[in-house]
Amino acid sequence: MAPTAAIAGKTQPSEDDETEAAEAEAPRPAPGRKRAILLALAAALLVATALGVGLAVYWARIELLLAHFVKPSESRVATGPAAALPLFLDLPDMVVNLTTSSGDIHMLRASIALELASPADAAYLRSLMPRIQDVIETRLRALRPDDLKGTAQYYRLRDELLARVAFAVGPGHVRQVFFKDLIVR
Numbered sequence: 001m002a003p004t005a006a007i008a009g010k011t012q013p014s015e016d017d018e019t020e021a022a023e024a025e026a027p028r029p030a031p032g033r034k035r036a037i038l039l040a041l042a043a044a045l046l047v048a049t050a051l052g053v054g055l056a057v058y059w060a061r062i063e064l065l066l067a068h069f070v071k072p073s074e075s076r077v078a079t080g081p082a083a084a085l086p087l088f089l090d091l092p093d094m095v096v097n098l099t100t101s102s103g104d105i106h107m108l109r110a111s112i113a114l115e116l117a118s119p120a121d122a123a124y125l126r127s128l129m130p131r132i133q134d135v136i137e138t139r140l141r142a143l144r145p146d147d148l149k150g151t152a153q154y155y156r157l158r159d160e161l162l163a164r165v166a167f168a169v170g171p172g173h174v175r176q177v178f179f180k181d182l183i184v185r
């Protein structure tokens with residue numbers, strides 16, 4: 001120690017002491033806060049990745065379903081004279097009993113038309129008419145009267161019937177199923 005510093009009873013501050021004091025005065029982020037920020041960023045990245053994967057899987061399933069019903073050679077927008085005149089095949093009227101938990105008797109009368117993909121499909125579908133009627137009647141017999149309340153149920157039933165008919169006759173022959181009459185008694 002220097003004699004003057006000893007007389008005064010004080011020691012001279014060194015440069016190391018000054019930097020330590022400056023660091024002590026500077027606000028430091030709390031270690032818990034830094035960790036919370038990193039966890040939040042990791043969670044956001046995980047959620048974004050999961051959403052991306054989920055959307056990719058969803059759109060891939062939609063494309064697979066559409067590819068099942070549409071031939072690859074078909075364009076989505078038809079042109080020419082065939083586009084102006086769609087071809088329909090009327091199915092015979094169907095009357096079925098509906099499933100009920102009570103002893104009530106409910107009947108369903110259905111008149112259905114199929115929109116065909118091409119005129120050549122008409123003869124093919126007429127030859128498979130018993131199979132088409134069977135898949136449709138089987139589904140209609142499984143219905144309950146409550147299943148036919150509201151527009152959304154009709155659309156759902158129409159989509160189910162289209163899938164069943166496409167499975168029975170093969171993909172690409174039927175574009176749509178239409179209800180001409182659907183009466184519950």
